[in-house]
Amino acid sequence: MKVTVTAFGIAKDILNKKQTEVEYSGTTVADLRQQLIQEFPEFAKLASLKFAVNTDYVNDDFVLNSNDEVVLIPPVSGG
Amino acid sequence: MKVTVTAFGIAKDILNKKQTEVEYSGTTVADLRQQLIQEFPEFAKLASLKFAVNTDYVNDDFVLNSNDEVVLIPPVSGG
Amino acid sequence: MEQVYISTDRLSSQWCIDLVSDDGSGGLVMFIGNVRNQTKGKTVKYLDFEAYEPMAIKEMQKIADTAKDRWKLHKMVIHHRVGKVPIGEEAVIIACSSPHRKASFEACEYAIDTLKETVPIWKKEFFEDGEVWVSARP
Amino acid sequence: MEQVYISTDRLSSQWCIDLVSDDGSGGLVMFIGNVRNQTKGKTVKYLDFEAYEPMAIKEMQKIADTAKDRWKLHKMVIHHRVGKVPIGEEAVIIACSSPHRKASFEACEYAIDTLKETVPIWKKEFFEDGEVWVSARP
Numbered sequence: 001m002k003v004t005v006t007a008f009g010i011a012k013d014i015l016n017k018k019q020t021e022v023e024y025s026g027t028t029v030a031d032l033r034q035q036l037i038q039e040f041p042e043f044a045k046l047a048s049l050k051f052a053v054n055t056d057y058v059n060d061d062f063v064l065n066s067n068d069e070v071v072l073i074p075p076v077s078g079g
Numbered sequence: 080m081k082v083t084v085t086a087f088g089i090a091k092d093i094l095n096k097k098q099t100e101v102e103y104s105g106t107t108v109a110d111l112r113q114q115l116i117q118e119f120p121e122f123a124k125l126a127s128l129k130f131a132v133n134t135d136y137v138n139d140d141f142v143l144n145s146n147d148e149v150v151l152i153p154p155v156s157g158g
Numbered sequence: 159m160e161q162v163y164i165s166t167d168r169l170s171s172q173w174c175i176d177l178v179s180d181d182g183s184g185g186l187v188m189f190i191g192n193v194r195n196q197t198k199g200k201t202v203k204y205l206d207f208e209a210y211e212p213m214a215i216k217e218m219q220k221i222a223d224t225a226k227d228r229w230k231l232h233k234m235v236i237h238h239r240v241g242k243v244p245i246g247e248e249a250v251i252i253a254c255s256s257p258h259r260k261a262s263f264e265a266c267e268y269a270i271d272t273l274k275e276t277v278p279i280w281k282k283e284f285f286e287d288g289e290v291w292v293s294a295r296p
Numbered sequence: 297m298e299q300v301y302i303s304t305d306r307l308s309s310q311w312c313i314d315l316v317s318d319d320g321s322g323g324l325v326m327f328i329g330n331v332r333n334q335t336k337g338k339t340v341k342y343l344d345f346e347a348y349e350p351m352a353i354k355e356m357q358k359i360a361d362t363a364k365d366r367w368k369l370h371k372m373v374i375h376h377r378v379g380k381v382p383i384g385e386e387a388v389i390i391a392c393s394s395p396h397r398k399a400s401f402e403a404c405e406y407a408i409d410t411l412k413e414t415v416p417i418w419k420k421e422f423f424e425d426g427e428v429w430v431s432a433r434p
Contacts, residue, residue, distance in 0.1 A: 008348050009418030010429040047434045052416070055351040071348055071416075077430035078345070078352075078376060078417030079329045079388045079408055087210050088280030089291040126296045131278070134213040150210055150278075156292035157207070157214075157238060157279030158191045158250045158270055171313055181333040181384045187404075188326045189397065195319040246319045259327065263405045266325075270397060 001027055003070050005036075011049070011072040014042045029053075030060035032070070047075045080106055082149050084115075090128070090151040093121045108132075109139035111149070126154045161234070162218035164209055166241040174253040178233040185259030187266040191250040193243050197292075203284045207240045207249065210278040214238070217277045221269050229265040231256045236269060238279060249281070299372070300356035302347055304379040312391040316371040323397030325404040329388040331381050335430075341422045345378045345387065348416040352376070355415045359407050367403040369394045374407060376417060387419070 002023045007015045024035035029051045037043045050073040051058050057073070064070065081102045086094045103114035108130045116122045129152040130137050136152070143149065160177065171190060178186060193205050222234045234254035243249055252269045256262045281292045298315065309328060316324060331343050360372045372392035381387055390407045394400045419430045 006348075008346055008416065009420075010432040013429070045434075046432055052348070052351055055348075055354050057414075071351070073348070073416050074418070074429070075431045076412070076414070076416055077419045077432075078347075078415045079412045085210075087208055087278065088282075089294040092291070124296075125294055131210070131213055134210075134216050136276075150213070152210070152278050153280070153291070154293045155274070155276070155278055156281045156294075157209075157277045158274045172310060175309055175328065179330065179384065181330075184330055184332045186328040186330060188328070189401075190313070190324040190326070191397070192317065192319075192322055192324060194322045194395070246317065257332070259329070259408060260405075263327075263401060267398075267401045 001025070001031070001064065001066065003032065003064055003066055003068060005032075005070045005072055007072045009074045010046065011043070011074045014040050027063050028060065029058055029062045029064065032064065033060065036072075049074055080104070080110070080143065080145065082111065082143055082145055082147060084111075084149045084151055086151045088153045089125065090122070090153045093119050106142050107139065108137055108141045108143065111143065112139065128153055160237070161222055162215055163235070163237040164211055164214060164240055165237070166239070169237050169239050169248040169251050171248070171251055174235050174237060174251045177235045178253045178255040180232060180255070182257065183232045183255035184257050185262045186253065186255045187259070187262035188251065188253040189266050189270050190248050191270065193245050193247055193249055195245045197283060200285055202245065203286065204245060205243045205249065206282045206284065207238075207243060208280045208282070209238070209240045213278050218273065221272050221276070225254065225265040225269050228268075229256060229261040231261065231265055234265065234269065236273065238277070240279070298375070299360055300353055301373070301375040302349055302352060302378055303375070304377070307375050307377050307386040307389050309386070309389055312373050312375060312389045315373045316391045316393040318370060318393070320395065321370045321393035322395050323400045324391065324393045325397070325400035326389065326391040327404050327408050328386050329408065331383050331385055331387055333383045335421055338423055340383065341424065342383060343381045343387065344420045344422065345376075345381060346418045346420075347376070347378045351416050356411065359410050359414070363392065363403040363407050366406075367394060367399040369399065369403055372403065372407065374411065376415070378417070
C-alpha cells in the first residue's frame with residue numbers, strides 16, 4: 001500500500017518536508033504509523049501522533065485508500 | 080431615638096420621598112425596622128429590606144446614632 | 159485606572175479590555191450584561207438604573223479585591239451604567255485577566271454573581287403599560 | 297456571519313461582540329487568549345501559528361454547534377489567528393450569548409478547553425536563542 005501523507009507542525013520538521021509518499025505493508029492507520037516510526041524514529045518521541053483522513057480524525061484500525069487525504073496531527077496547541 | 084433615613088428604589092416609592100425623619104422607641108436597626116413597617120406596611124411586602132449605615136451593611140442588632148447615615152436597601156437588582 | 163466605575167455614559171468593552179490587558183496575561187474573560195428587549199415574555203422599552211453610589215463603589219471594589227486575591231488575577235475591572243439604558247446597550251461589564259484561563263472564568267462569574275447580590279443598584283423596567291422595580295417583590 | 301473564522305489579520309473583539317449580540321441576549325461572555333511575553337520564565341519574542349485550515353474550521357464549527365445545542369445559546373463565534381502573532385495580541389477570541397449568564401460562562405469555557413484539545417492548530421514559540429513547537433514533546 002502507498003499513500004501520500006501531509007504533515008503540520010513538528011511532524012513537518014521530522015519529515016523535513018510538507019508531503020511525502022509512504023509505502024508500507026498492511027492497510028490500516030496502525031500499519032502506516034508503524035512504518036513512519038520505523039523510517040522516522042522521532043515520531044515515537046512525540047506526546048501524541050493522530051491521523052486525519054479527509055479532514056476527520058480516524059482511529060488506528062481505520063482502513064486507508066491510496067487516494068485518501070492523510071494528514072499527520074502532532075499534539076495541537078491552538079488558543 | 081430619631082434618625083434620618085435615605086431611601087432608594089422601591090423604598091423611595093413607599094416613603095414617597097428620598098429622605099425622612101423617623102422617631103422610634105429603642106436604639107437598634109431592628110427597632111427602626113419595626114417602626115418603619117408600622118408606619119409604612121408596604122415594607123413588609125418586600126422580598127427583603129436591608130440597612131446600611133455609613134455605606135456598610137449592618138445587622139438588625141446594630142445600635143444607631145442619631146447622626147448616622149442610615150440607608151434603606153430594598154432587594155438590589157444591578158447587573 | 160478605573161478599576162470600578164459607575165457612569166451615566168455608555169460603557170466601553172474595548173476600554174475594559176485595555177484596562178485589564180498586559181503582556182503577561184494569557185487569559186482574559188469578559189462578561190457583558192446587556193439590556194434585554196423582554197422579560198417573562200413582556201416587551202421592555204428601556205431600563206432605568208439607580209445607585210447608592212458611594213456604597214456601590216465600595217461594594218464593587220470589595221468584589222474586585224476579593225476576586226483578585228482569591229484567583230491570583232492580574233487585573234479586574236467592574237463598570238456599571240446608571241440612569242436610562244436603551245435595549246441592547248450594556249448595563250454592566252466585568253473583565254479580568256490572569257495567566258490561567260480557568261481562574262479568569264471563575265473570578266468573572268463570581269464577580270457578576272456577587273454584584274447581583276450585594277451592590278446597591280436598582281433597576282426599573284419600563285413597559286408599554288407601566289413600570290416595575292425588578293426583584294422587589296417575593 | 298463569520299461564526300468560525302481563521303485569519304492572518306488581527307482579530308477584533310468588538311466584531312465578535314457585535315456578531316453575538318442581539319436584543320434578546322442578556323448575558324454575553326467572551327474569552328480572549330493573548331500571546332504572553334514569557335513561558336516558564338523564558339522571554340518569548342513572538343508566536344507563529346500554523347493551521348490545517350479545512351479541518352480546523354470543521355472542528356471549530358463542531359465546537360460551536362455542540363455548545364449552542366448543549367447550553368441553548370443564542371450565538372457563539374470562534375475566531376483564531378494564524379501566522380506570526382506579536383506579544384499582547386489575540387491568538388483566539390470566543391464569544392457567546394444567551395438569556396442566562398451561567399450558560400454563557402460554561403459554554404465559553406467548554407469551547408476554549410475543547411479547542412485546545414481537538415482543533416488542528418499548532419503554535420511555535422520564538423525565543424532569543426531558538427524556537428519550539430508548544431506541547432509537542434511529553
